[in-house]
Amino acid sequence: MASVSRSIARVDVSFDDPNLVANAGLLLTATMAERLGLEGMIDATVKLGGRTGGARPGRKVLTLTHAMIAGGTHIDHADMLRAGSTAAVLGHRVMAPSTLGTFLRSFTFGHVRQMEAVNGRALERAWATAVGPVGDLVIDVDSTICEVVGKAKQGAGYGYTRKLGYHPLLATRADTGEIIHARMRKGSANTQRGARRFIDEVVARVRRAGATGGLTIRFDSGFWANDTITVLNRLNVRYTMAVRCSSKGINNAISSIPDDAWTPIEYTDDGEAEVAECAYTTGAGKKKVTRRLIVRRTRLTDKAQLRLWPDWRHFGFLTDLDGTAVDVDKFHRHHAVVELAIRDLKEGAGLEHVPSGNFHANSAWLQCAVLAHNMVRWTAIAGKIRVDNQLVVARTLRTRLLAIPGRLVNRAGRPTLRMPTNWPWANTFISALATLRDLQPATG
Numbered sequence: 001m002a003s004v005s006r007s008i009a010r011v012d013v014s015f016d017d018p019n020l021v022a023n024a025g026l027l028l029t030a031t032m033a034e035r036l037g038l039e040g041m042i043d044a045t046v047k048l049g050g051r052t053g054g055a056r057p058g059r060k061v062l063t064l065t066h067a068m069i070a071g072g073t074h075i076d077h078a079d080m081l082r083a084g085s086t087a088a089v090l091g092h093r094v095m096a097p098s099t100l101g102t103f104l105r106s107f108t109f110g111h112v113r114q115m116e117a118v119n120g121r122a123l124e125r126a127w128a129t130a131v132g133p134v135g136d137l138v139i140d141v142d143s144t145i146c147e148v149v150g151k152a153k154q155g156a157g158y159g160y161t162r163k164l165g166y167h168p169l170l171a172t173r174a175d176t177g178e179i180i181h182a183r184m185r186k187g188s189a190n191t192q193r194g195a196r197r198f199i200d201e202v203v204a205r206v207r208r209a210g211a212t213g214g215l216t217i218r219f220d221s222g223f224w225a226n227d228t229i230t231v232l233n234r235l236n237v238r239y240t241m242a243v244r245c246s247s248k249g250i251n252n253a254i255s256s257i258p259d260d261a262w263t264p265i266e267y268t269d270d271g272e273a274e275v276a277e278c279a280y281t282t283g284a285g286k287k288k289v290t291r292r293l294i295v296r297r298t299r300l301t302d303k304a305q306l307r308l309w310p311d312w313r314h315f316g317f318l319t320d321l322d323g324t325a326v327d328v329d330k331f332h333r334h335h336a337v338v339e340l341a342i343r344d345l346k347e348g349a350g351l352e353h354v355p356s357g358n359f360h361a362n363s364a365w366l367q368c369a370v371l372a373h374n375m376v377r378w379t380a381i382a383g384k385i386r387v388d389n390q391l392v393v394a395r396t397l398r399t400r401l402l403a404i405p406g407r408l409v410n411r412a413g414r415p416t417l418r419m420p421t422n423w424p425w426a427n428t429f430i431s432a433l434a435t436l437r438d439l440q441p442a443t444g
Contacts, residue, residue: 107358136216144170148165199232299312379432
């Protein structure tokens with residue numbers, strides 16, 4: 001042990017190599033951004049003319065986006081892209097953190113909507129490069145709490161979790177984890193606040209992006225509302241929507257299900273579960289509506305635990321989908337994948353921290369985080385990195401393919417990025433880069 005310690009103690013350190021690249025794997029996401037034409041599209045969409053810090057928004061948004069992809073969670077973390085020759089593999093000028101802070105604070109409500117449009121157009125271009133859905137599309141709508149500490153942050157408040165923060169609304173693509181749409185809301189906002197307009201925008205966005213098949217949206221009980229179902233029917237969108245089983249009408253409907261109507265399903269070793277369905281009627285007169293209610297009930301089977309909790313617990317949802325109750329219940333339970341996308345948006349794309357005291361600046365930060373989150377997925381899918389259609393986890397991709405040290409050198413007049421020998425995923429990187437470079441540049 002002593003000899004190892006002495007050898008480490010003899011290592012000198014100097015930060016003096018201008019050719020080193022800290023996160024050389026960003027060449028992959030930068031190539032994807034170049035093929036999608038993001039910088040020019042952002043410059044044409046976000047109009048901050050005349051506002052301090054508003055010039056050339058494309059390079060500023062991409063600086064923030066690449067910093068998030070590299071693991072940055074604060075504005076100051078963008079400085080890592082200015083070290084060595086990192087900027088040379090990004091394809092755009094890297095801006096200073098002070099400039100980025102001024103840029104974010106220049107946003108107003110309307111400019112945030114322009115950033116939302118950027119993500120919508122980026123989605124259209126990405127889906128046109130063979131990463132779009134084939135056939136029917138399943139979307140999960142949910143909200144999350146972005147916890148903050150500073151009580152002076154504009155719009156931060158306490159919601160149903162009793163934690164200080166913001167309460168953004170999100171729509172994700174079930175099979176890839178892409179964020180289709182996101183909107184920042186005050187921390188005190190009710191779960192349903194703005195949901196109906198948000199659904200309108202989500203459906204319009206995926207249709208513009210080329211989704212021609214059937215649409216199904218899954219919700220948890222926080223979005224349960226007859227008006228929301230009316231919007232879904234108007235848009236010809238199928239749905240599964242969880243309900244609160246403690247409500248009187250739902251409780252009465254569940255109580256009417258006979259014991260022999262319940263079908264056992266696979267469950268954990270220490271419990272059992274059964275599924276049944278019934279009709280749930282609400283309203284009266286012309287407003288009377290009957291919908292399909294599917295209910296899953298569960299209870300523990302361990303004898304000691306069963307004495308404490310002997311009763312069944314019920315979980316129900318409304319739906320207009322066809323199929324057996326068991327199959328539709330299994331489909332609805334897959335709604336839980338939205339939590340994986342949200343976790344990755346926070347842990348993998350910078351949303352675990354909301355940096356500014358200005359609400360609109362934080363709204364713009366959310367849109368940059370969404371772009372970073374999606375860029376990771378588009379790079380993995382278009383570069384054929386994803387294995388067996390598994391959901392992409394940003395931290396895994398960063399470890400294997402992005403956070404690679406490199407040295408940028410000149411070989412016979414050609415810039416060459418030299419990577420470490422014996423890198424375990426070297427072949428994957430080279431193959432992905434070649435595939436991404438073969439993509440046709442986006443137009444329009």
